[in-house]
Amino acid sequence: MADVLSVGVNLEAFSQAINAIQALRSSVSRVFDCLKDGMRNKETLEGREKAFIAQFQDNLHSVNRDLNELERLSNLVGKPSENHPLHNSGLLSLDPVQDKTPLYSQLLQAYKWSNKLQYHAGLASGLLNQQSLKRSANQMGVSAKRRPKAQPTTLVLPPQYVDDVISRIDRMFPEMSIHLSRPNGTSAMLLVTLGKVLKVIVVMRSLFIDRTIVKGFSENVYTEDGKLDIWSKSNYQVFQKVTDHATTALLHYQLPQMPDVVVRSFMTWLRSYIKLFQAPCQRCGKFLQDGLPPTWRDFRTLEAFHDTCRQ
Amino acid sequence: MLRTHCPASRLGINLLHLTPASLSVSQMPVAEGKSVQQTVELLTRKLEMLGAEKQGTFCVDCETYHTAASTLGSQGQTGKLMYVMHNSEYPLSCFALFENGPCLIADTNFDVLMVKLKGFFQSAKASKIETRGTRYQYCDFLVKVGTVTMGPSARGISVEVEYGPCVVASDCWNLLLEFLQSFLGSHTPGAPTVFGNRHDTVYGPADTMVQYMELFNKIRKQQQVPVAGIR
Numbered sequence: 063m064a065d066v067l068s069v070g071v072n073l074e075a076f077s078q079a080i081n082a083i084q085a086l087r088s089s090v091s092r093v094f095d096c097l098k099d100g101m102r103n104k105e106t107l108e109g110r111e112k113a114f115i116a117q118f119q120d121n122l123h124s125v126n127r128d129l130n131e132l133e134r135l136s137n138l139v140g141k142p143s144e145n146h147p148l149h150n151s152g153l154l155s156l157d158p159v160q161d162k163t164p165l166y167s168q169l170l171q172a173y174k175w176s177n178k179l180q181y182h183a184g185l186a187s188g189l190l191n192q193q194s195l196k197r198s199a200n201q202m203g204v205s206a207k208r209r210p211k212a213q214p215t216t217l218v219l220p221p222q223y224v225d226d227v228i229s230r231i232d233r234m235f236p237e238m239s240i241h242l243s244r245p246n247g248t249s250a251m252l253l254v255t256l257g258k259v260l261k262v263i264v265v266m267r268s269l270f271i272d273r274t275i276v277k278g279f280s281e282n283v284y285t286e287d288g289k290l291d292i293w294s295k296s297n298y299q300v301f302q303k304v305t306d307h308a309t310t311a312l313l314h315y316q317l318p319q320m321p322d323v324v325v326r327s328f329m330t331w332l333r334s335y336i337k338l339f340q341a342p343c344q345r346c347g348k349f350l351q352d353g354l355p356p357t358w359r360d361f362r363t364l365e366a367f368h369d370t371c372r373q
Numbered sequence: 374m375l376r377t378h379c380p381a382s383r384l385g386i387n388l389l390h391l392t393p394a395s396l397s398v399s400q401m402p403v404a405e406g407k408s409v410q411q412t413v414e415l416l417t418r419k420l421e422m423l424g425a426e427k428q429g430t431f432c433v434d435c436e437t438y439h440t441a442a443s444t445l446g447s448q449g450q451t452g453k454l455m456y457v458m459h460n461s462e463y464p465l466s467c468f469a470l471f472e473n474g475p476c477l478i479a480d481t482n483f484d485v486l487m488v489k490l491k492g493f494f495q496s497a498k499a500s501k502i503e504t505r506g507t508r509y510q511y512c513d514f515l516v517k518v519g520t521v522t523m524g525p526s527a528r529g530i531s532v533e534v535e536y537g538p539c540v541v542a543s544d545c546w547n548l549l550l551e552f553l554q555s556f557l558g559s560h561t562p563g564a565p566t567v568f569g570n571r572h573d574t575v576y577g578p579a580d581t582m583v584q585y586m587e588l589f590n591k592i593r594k595q596q597q598v599p600v601a602g603i604r
Contacts, residue, residue, distance in 0.1 A: 353512025
């Protein structure tokens with residue numbers, strides 16, 4: 063109700079202000095008319111000067127009066143659009159039917175939300191910059207550039223070296239067989255078969271592991287044209303979960319200067335899944351939780367935990 | 374009382390676990406005063422409370438054949454029994470098994486061939502036994518609760534649990550047992566023979582059928598016990 067009233071007052075002030083502007087314009091034009099006409103014919107020069115000055119003074123006074131009147135009115139009218147922090151959108155608050163179109167309150171919330179988002183994004187980017195997940199040495203910036211000879215970028219390792227590292231790992235774990243193929247140029251793809259439990263497709267870039275997919279031992283890992291199927295996920299929930307954990311492990315094991323150690327650590331970790339269906343959870347002691355066996359393996363101790371039981 | 378069983382308690386719940394993983398058969402008494410139907414309902418309700426989703430129906434049937442007398446040797450050799458079975462999980466296949474013997478997996482045309490082999494194998498009268506019921510999915514588990522019927526009467530309940538991700542039966546037995554306990558309570562079976570003697574081999578459809586055959590034989594023998602007041 064108060065809103066409506068103030069709007070009415072404002073409107074009245076507006077019309078008065080417009081009138082005042084008209085008055086001001088006419089009084090100003092009278093000043094210039096008077097100047098244009100100059101001194102009218104009078105008997106004496108003094109009489110003419112006196113009359114002209116008096117008229118000019120009158121006109122200037124009326125201009126001054128009209129201007130003061132306009133200033134007074136302009137204060138009454140107020141400056142709603144500029145006073146408001148949201149500028150013109152603040153006029154939405156004048157909408158009397160708040161219940162039907164709660165635009166203004168939504169707008170305020172969105173404004174607050176975007177402010178907060180900006181603030182948190184700033185904080186997050188600061189934190190993330192401290193703990194970079196970039197895994198290759200050539201992305202480490204200045205230090206890598208300064209010593210290019212001493213620390214060759216690990217992305218240009220000869221395929222022979224990669225083969226050697228992989229075959230050494232293959233020999234290390236008897237229950238794990240690794241089949242290496244290079245269907246797309248120099249990048250190697252590994253098909254790791256762990257006992258009779260699961261199969262893992264590992265996509266490598268030089269000695270960096272780019273992607274892993276875990277599937278069941280009985281599941282097909284090839285596409286119809288006989289290539290390794292690196293895109294489709296497992297049909298079983300348990301292996302989808304293990305795939306997620308394996309991707310986490312890729313980010314955990316990183317040591318840009320010694321990529322072979324990273325691959326070996328990852329494979330050692332992966333090997334602990336040989337007991338996927340046999341090991342109970344180390345925390346709750348059970349096999350099943352929500353229908354899934356303990357799918358998480360601790361990165362250090364390789365102990366089995368349910369996803370929700372790990373710390 | 375001569376018997377320790379009341380009639381209702383002779384209705385066994387038989388547990389199976391199946392492909393491509395493994396399977397187990399055992400028996401437990403049904404709660405006293407409950408019919409087969411009521412017990413099946415109890416089981417399915419428990420499964421649904423657990424969060425299992427219904428996925429259509431299933432059926433496994435079995436017919437018994439004798440070796441014909443004319444083909445037997447004169448040395449008093451006893452004829453072996455052969456079982457011809459079908460499983461709705463493998464709709465294009467037909468399974469032929471001997472007890473303790475090999476299991477043959479053939480196309481469904483095999484049924485026609487058996488008619489032609491009448492001179493060597495004769496179908497035993499009223500020997501057809503089958504189990505029908507609902508299929509449930511819970512996470513990676515597949516559970517099939519069925520009523521075993523012989524002719525017109527219900528003889529027992531079969532429970533089959535399949536854990537798809539695992540292909541070696543003995544690996545996931547403890548895990549299966551825990552799952553079985555979650556809806557069967559204390560009436561969980563011991564490890565089936567398939568688990569023990571075939572260590573580390575990949576489980577196949579034939580292993581499932583062997584367990585069903587053993588289950589059906591057990592139920593048939595129970596019927597032969599002379600009991601009064603059969604329901």
